Amino acid sequence: MSAVIQNCGFCIVQVQRLHSQNKALMGLGVSDTDIRELDISANLALRNLICNNTHLNILDVSQHKNLNILRCENSPLAYLNLGNNENLTELNKTDSTVNLDVVGSSFNIKEAYKGIDPNNMTMISGGDLDKETGIVSHYQVGTPIVYKYDCGTSGNGKETMQVTLHLNVKKGDSLITLNKELSKTYDGQPIELNETDLTVKGSSKPITILYEEKREDSWVKLNSAPREVGTYRVKISVGEDEYYHSAEIVKEFEITEVGTAVPHEVPPTGDMNSIGFNIGILLISAGAIVYSMKRNNKKRKV
Incomplete structure (x- = not known):
């Protein structure tokens, strides 16, 4: 059983739904469409996959050991994962050119393209790659990043592809x-x-x-x-x-100011032997409370 996706949004959605439910699907064609994502994880019986001239950025057929024919020319693939498939005897692919929006002076390619393996990337020009984290840095605005990707093996031996990554660098916030x-x-x-x-x-x-x-x-x-x-x-x-x-x-x-004080007036509290004392409180900025006493020599009226 085979399925062909035509270039209309409704058709793409409908056929994607159908092929994802059909585990016995043996052939799938999506060439010359605007398709951007293709989940074939449930279609392990696939023998033929034709996806030329699409908008696909990633393609993983590493679990499709029955795949004999794969054609993925002129699609902007950031990576292609074949796994090790000796049954894949007809492979048509081309080096790809990809556009990517990034913010600032670095980005994580593992976040940009789900499933990509930085260990399979060999940087040729345009930037540096930390293979452990996936962080790409030291690129220049207007200069593309070029890398070679190890795709795995087919019936013809080791397969690689060269990717030219054009960055649309948007300024980030400091x-x-x-x-x-x-x-x-x-x-x-x-x-x-x-x-x-x-x-x-x-x-x-x-x-x-x-x-x-x-x-x-x-x-x-x-x-x-x-x-x-x-x-x-x-x-x-x-x-x-x-x-x-x-x-x-x-x-x-x-x-x-050191020792800045704010006086708080306290009314007289009485006298002692006709000699009164006024008690005031000074609040010192350091937090200590200091009591001051002032003698009042004024005699109490009888």
């Missing part, structure tokens, strides 16, 4: 995180802030740090890190590069 508390009690020393106090993800441009002081209702730019008592804010920014957008964060902080 992220700045401040890992230090800047507010402090006055100690005569300027605020210390350097790159080790920051976590920057994304852009590789230099980090810019700008301080401003609050004066009444406006902010005034400072030429150096503040050290005096006052209210301040810092603007930390990183510029846009080839792969990531710029970013900026603003953090407000204070340098407070």
